[in-house]
Amino acid sequence: MDADRARTTTTRWRPLVGRWASRIVVLVALIFSAVALGSGITGDESSNSVANLPADAESARASELQESLGTSKFTPVFAVFDRGGEKLSEEDRRFVGEKVRELQDLAAEGQKAFPVFAEDGAAAFVGVPLATDPSGDSYEEPVADIRELAAADLPDGLEAQATGGPAFSVDLSKVFDGADVRLLVTTAGVVALLLLLTYRSPWLWLVPLTVVAVADQVAATAVDVASRIFPFTVDGQSTGITSVLVFGAGTNYALLLIARYREELRREESRYDAMRVAWRQAAPAILASSGTVVLALLCLGFADSPSSRNIGYGGAIGILVAVVYALLVLPAAMTLFGRRLFWPFVPKVGQADPTATGFWSKVAAVVTGRPVLVSVAGVAVLAVLAIPLTGVAAGLSQTEQFRATPQSVTGQEVLAEHFAAGASQPTSLLTPTAAADDVRRAVAEVDGVDRVEPAGSADGTTVLTAVLGAEPASEAALETVESIREAAQGVEPKVLVGGADAESLDSETATARDQMLIIPMILAVVLLVLLVLLRSVVAAVLLVLTVVATFAASLGASWWAFQHWFDFPALDYSVPLLSFLFLVALGVDYNIFLTTRAKEEARRHDTKTAISVALAVTGGVITSAGILLAAVFTVLGVLPLIVLTQVGVIVGFGVLLDTLLVRSVLVPALVSLLGRRFWWPGALSREPVRADQ
Missing domain, CATH: 1.20.1640.10 (Multidrug efflux transporter AcrB transmembrane domain)
Known part of the structure; x- marks a missing residue:
């Protein structure tokens, strides 16, 4: 379609570009972006594992009931000691005993650290009960202290790791420590390099990269604001994926618009007219493309999984911000600098289109x-x-x-080798007290259950803990949980089965x-x-x-x-x-x-x-x-x-x-x-x- 034809179609839609319009748009965008980035708004975050489950999930209901009963006030961290499969010496055993006394200072008030030695004599662990924190935010310091104390003054050849639910929570959260900075720097570097190779200009790439980078930060703030209003939360995973979407999609839109702009500069003397024609040609495809992505992401709003909903809503907001900056801010920013922005390959009027x-x-x-x-x-x-x-x-x-x-993984592997693998994160059963004995006997007979023990009662409900032989979250462990539910609810339909595996x-x-x-x-x-x-x-x-x-x-x-x-x-x-x-x-x-x-x-x-x-x-x-x-x-x-x-x-x-x-x-x-x-x-x-x- 030639320029004359382009001008006769969709004339009511045009970008805000011109000698003064471009300056005003860029200035307004800078002010708006600065206000958004300086607002200090933080998103609604939740690191509670149950928060990533549907509200009606059995394990979520079990966790809620257990919390209301006050029977889950403590959760242990396990300091695990071993010699890589060799038997522990007497010196090692004395050392573990000393560690029990030292680690006691880190246990929750009223709780006792306890040692357990493996039957094969090749490993031992010290359980250190910590006060339960539903968000997991307060685990980092005590877990770090336990790890430091357990590893202090080890006899030659003896190794120590800390594992258990709180340790896994800490290690998982550390994955995202500084993740936003690493992702931003790495992504920006990759985009900068590829834009430089694409345009072969020493400065053209700076314009789309700057616009998209600012859009990424504004999108992060917009997601934080939305999480305070709408029913979703933000976490490291959803934030990282949103940033990748904004950079990827935003740069794609910029490439398409700039390509059409360069094409029109070979036909138009005025850079503003060239951008208007290019915008009218590229905008429908960009809007259709971004609309498809936004609608597809919003489909995740129907997901049962809260983490999927977080990614869907956050990503949709990110794409909306990216397309706004691509279609409103980028055209104005590009026309500020004229044709010289494309140096050394400056498009000239009448120049043949190389794509032909x-x-x-x-x-x-x-x-x-x-x-x-x-x-x-x-x-x-x-x-x-x-x-x-x-x-x-x-x-x-x-x-x-x-x-x-991380240590939580190596420690769990040692536990699985020398103890019942599920000892670090037992499965919990909440049952009416009247049926507790019958439920305990039924669950004890389930294949894959190492032992079942009472863990407290309150308000007519008894909590049982079942230690599984399979590694936590493995396929075998999940199958065992299914069997536990079937066995327990066959005795008492009101039983709720929870815990990490559930x-x-x-x-x-x-x-x-x-x-x-x-x-x-x-x-x-x-x-x-x-x-x-x-x-x-x-x-x-x-x-x-x-x-x-x-x-x-x-x-x-x-x-x-x-x-x-x-x-x-x-x-x-x-x-x-x-x-x-x-x-x-x-x-x-x-x-x-x-x-x-x-x-x-x-x-x-x-x-x-x-x-x-x-x-x-x-x-x-x-x-x-x-x-x-x-x-x-x-x-x-x-x-x-x-x-x-x-x-x-x-x-x-x-x-x-x-x-x-x-x-x-x-x-x-x-x-x-x-x-x-x-x-x-x-x-x-x-x-x-x-x-x-």
């Missing part, structure tokens, strides 16, 4: 010249990459959550339910947006199928890599849903950018020529955007938490696959095969094929 004869025009000629062969080859590649899906395993135990190995089981159940509900909702949203945007059932269905195929191929290939390169035992339960959301919602962006340009060209050319021109013109910028987005998601790997590493790898690889194969090869080939039928039942499908103009 560039690399992507050659790719388009090959792809559309042999569409059958290319389509078959593309589908075959996706099918081969998806083959490993047949062996995917899901579910990580508590000790498998970290890429690094929470893991309920979280897994909620995640499985969310996948069954949310994935179809996301597909429906994406399909609806494409139908509204392209006015074509065939195009919408085809594009949805390609992004689903990309997800399957990415998940399959990543699972192979996790097994052979990363040595991950399984996927975290939340990974498939999050990966699907980001890949489908973000992956369809590039198809939107490509097909909206093809639709624009199809009004003047036959479909084969239209998709060829669209690929030639958008290929470079979309490929740059895809590589950048993939790199940004891979940045999640700077955090030593396996779930974020897995999401980063799957989405990063999937975006590259979508950018380099699906969008640039497979989709153009399929569009060429279908011809005008691709636009059915829209008006373009009924128009006669015209010669190129």
Whole structure:
């Protein structure tokens, strides 16, 4: 579409750019951003493990009841001592006895530290009861003190680690210590490098990077404000993912707008007119793309899992802020500096468009010249990459959550080797006191239960603790909890089973339910947006199928890599849903950018020529955007938490696959095969094929 035509369409929508308008917009944006960043508003945070469970989950109800009864006032940290499998010496035993007396000073008031020696004589632990803190915020100092004291003056060869529920909470929280700074610095560095390579200008990259970086910080404040108003909270995981989304999506939108702006600078003398035309051409695709992502993220609002809802609401707010800055602030900021911003490759009026004869025009000629062969080859590649899906395993135990190995993990591994593995985090049963003995006997007979003991009574309710033989949060432990519930509730239906393993089981159940509900909702949203945007059932269905195929191929290939390169035992339960959301919602962006340009060209050319021109013109910028987005998601790997590493790898690889194969090869080939039928039942499908103009 030429500039004259662009001016005659959608004239009521235009960016706020001009000699003074651009200055005013940038000034207002700076003032608003400064006020937002200086507001000092903090989000509603919760690190309580039960807060990440549905309110009606059995373990959540058990925790609430136990707290109201006052029977869960204390929780132990275990200082574990061993010699790597060798027997403890008499000196070691005396040392452990001395540690009991020293650690007693760290125990909660009225509680006693207690030693336990393994039957095989190769390990011992000292339990140190701490006052229960539902938020977990007060555990860091006592856990650090226990670790320091336990490791002081160790005999040669004796090792000490602290584990247990509070220790795991502390180690998990440390994963996110400084995470926002590390993510911001790493992400900004990656984006800066890729923008520099894309534009080959010593300063052009600074403008979009600055705008997106400010948008990221404003988005963080907006999420904090929203968490005080709406029913969701913020945590390290949701904050990190929101930041990645803002940087990735915001930079993508900037790349698309700047590419169209540079294109128009070759036609327009006035940089302001060039930006107005570019904005009117790029804004619909950017709005459709961002709207798709926002609606897909809001689908997580229907999730049972509070952590998924946090990511959904936080991410949606982040994308909204990113698109506002991309469409309002960036155009004004770009026009402040004129053409010299593009130095040394300054676009001049009348200059030929390099995309007409560039690399992507050659790719388009090959792809559309042999569409059958290319389509078959593309589908075959996706099918081969998806083959490993047949062996995917899901579910990580508590000790498998970290890429690094903190003390809580090594200590738990020693406990599991020499004691009942579940001793550090027993399962709790709350039962009417009248049925307590019958429930205890029934649970004691369950396979995988080491022992069952009473842990207090109040208000007609008795608390029993069951020590499991399986490692906490492992598949075996979750199966044992299911059996415990079946056995206990067979005796007394009012029994509630809680504890860390029960929470893991309920979280897994909620995640499985969310996948069954949310994935179809996301597909429906994406399909609806494409139908509204392209006015074509065939195009919408085809594009949805390609992004689903990309997800399957990415998940399959990543699972192979996790097994052979990363040595991950399984996927975290939340990974498939999050990966699907980001890949489908973000992956369809590039198809939107490509097909909206093809639709624009199809009004003047036959479909084969239209998709060829669209690929030639958008290929470079979309490929740059895809590589950048993939790199940004891979940045999640700077955090030593396996779930974020897995999401980063799957989405990063999937975006590259979508950018380099699906969008640039497979989709153009399929569009060429279908011809005008691709636009059915829209008006373009009924128009006669015209010669190129």
